[in-house]
């Protein structure tokens with residue numbers, strides 16, 4: 122079967138291009154063999170996950186593998202088991218032979234413009250364990266205990282993973298807020314969680330610029346009544362305001378702790394909360410997804426082996442930011458459970474030169490590389506020379522994440538970066554799943570690669586592409602990507618979504634009625650071999666350079682500007698970022714459309730939301746297309762944005778009559794005429 126008619130970013134999907142790696146022969150299996158193994162794993166999925174769970178160390182074993190929680194579709198995994206993820210990441214290694222193994226290599230942003238690192242810090246597992254015990258001791262002295270809530274707003278410095286591990290050790294619940302988010306976004310998350318402590322830093326470097334993070338935090342702190350204390354890490358040495366009685370320097374507090382500080386890891390229940398991570402949905406405020414200690418650790422341990430084939434001589438480099446789920450799972454907890462040596466960096470991929478990553482891969486001998494499609498498309502534009510001038514022969518496995526990878530970007534990664542020797546995969550998962558769900562698994566069994574596919578669902582993961590009734594769609598047809606059975610690492614008790622059990626049910630389990638399937642929000646196609654090709658979001662969520670952003674959030678940011686009456690945001694395809702937002706704006710009485718106000722609104726979004734989602738274009742209209750009940754015709758807006766003809770649009774709006782949509786479409790396109798840039 123071919124991928125005719127199915128394309129992504131204008132490229133047909135090569136359903137029948139099979140690539141086998143000669144050097145991987147010993148673990149290459151036929152598609153049928155994998156499918157058979159997978160079928161058995163999902164049929165007995167509790168037994169399967171129980172056997173996987175035995176591979177990590179529990180303080181005491183579980184009594185029951187899986188149990189329904191008190192709210193619909195919330196499950197408890199490994200009920201009765203006692204565990205602490207920080208123990209798995211640190212103590213277990215320190216007690217064994219990995220004690221003096223390098224755990225973390227951190228590289229600051231090179232500021233001299235010559236590619237020399239500004240600063241490199243390295244920690245063995247033992248050194249990290251000591252640091253983290255000191256931090257945990259200090260936090261305890263400040264009164265932080267099991268179940269307390271803590272917010273982290275920090276750049277990519279070693280103290281960030283250290284904080285995660287120290288808080289996990291104490292059994293405190295933390296939430297990390299991406300350092301590129303605005304004060305408003307920080308405050309929303311702090312207040313939703315009700316955090317009593319905020320940990321932040323003075324500043325950090327990005328593209329040669331100093332970013333004053335504490336200043337942004339201070340702004341948020343004006344409207345976060347639950348915060349009692351702020352701990353500040355000194356990173357950049359910039360001037361900051363410290364509020365007496367509230368703000369403390371980390372290094373000063375650590376100086377007071379005994380050198381031999383040790384804090385016993387809390388004996389957590391498997392399904393106790395480890396963290397809450399906020400992510401964007403279709404409407405409303407961000408959703409706080411809950412992850413636990415036990416099930417999450419089981420999934421991460423397994424996927425580190427299956428997907429990254431992690432071994433003790435590997436140097437592992439994941440380019441994500443810890444502010445997003447990829448950083449939680451595959452910079453901090455996954456690699457450290459696996460006892461890997463991890464490379465982490467501050468700054469940007471193309472500063473001071475577009476070979477920053479390739480230089481780092483060479484410098485540290487990186488063997489397993491986890492990257493993103495947007496980065497690949499961006500770096501492709503510099504040609505092969507920046508890659509080829511470095512020796513990348515240590516690389517053996519490459520994966521990407523965050524958004525679909527178009528076949529040509531995949532080929533570049535495979536041929537130019539991986540020298541046609543390394544398996545290259547596109548791991549599908551999301552904040553909600555906790556870890557990878559669909560991927561090639563070179564550490565387990567490798568089925569032939571295909572450029573741009575996500576591969577097959579992992580063992581134990583009952584993922585499928587279905588129609589609105591939950592029935593599988595035919596191969597090659599687009600459908601909804603679902604997971605049919607619970608999995609370890611799924612949104613955890615008590616409510617799946619922080620404080621919002623009903624919203625949890627409604628967002629993920631209502632789309633397909635009465636089947637109990639978790640709906641991801643993605644469209645996907647399954648080919649004749651059972652490979653899944655995720656085609657992008659089916660809802661109002663954007664993926665801009667892999668960052669997950671709700672159109673609703675951007676619309677709220679726009680409407681908060683004094684000149685804006687109404688706004689609608691839609692995503693349009695972009696060669697590099699995959700997708701970029703464009704905005705349609707209705708101005709208030711007395712404001713005139715024009716390039717100045719368009720620029721002003723872009724600046725406004727940058728400041729009030731964050732720089733990651735500034736609309737590439739702002740169009741002015743006198744009204745937005747709406748249904749009779751006053752709802753914006755979102756699909757129509759989207760269709761107009763991407764230039765779809767009317768024929769495709771009339772059936773799209775659930776709520777409106779065909780004639781109504783037709784009329785709205787015509788009016789809307791007419792209003793936009795002459796505004797295209």
Ligand code: WTA
Nearest residue numbers: 522523524525547548549550551552655669
């Ligand atoms: C998208 C990121 C295609 C998808 C880990 C999903 C992908 C959303 C892939 C979750 C991939 C992630 N191929 N699409 N390999 N990985 N996505 O929560 O739309 O930031 O629903 O988690 O990213 O984004 P999130």
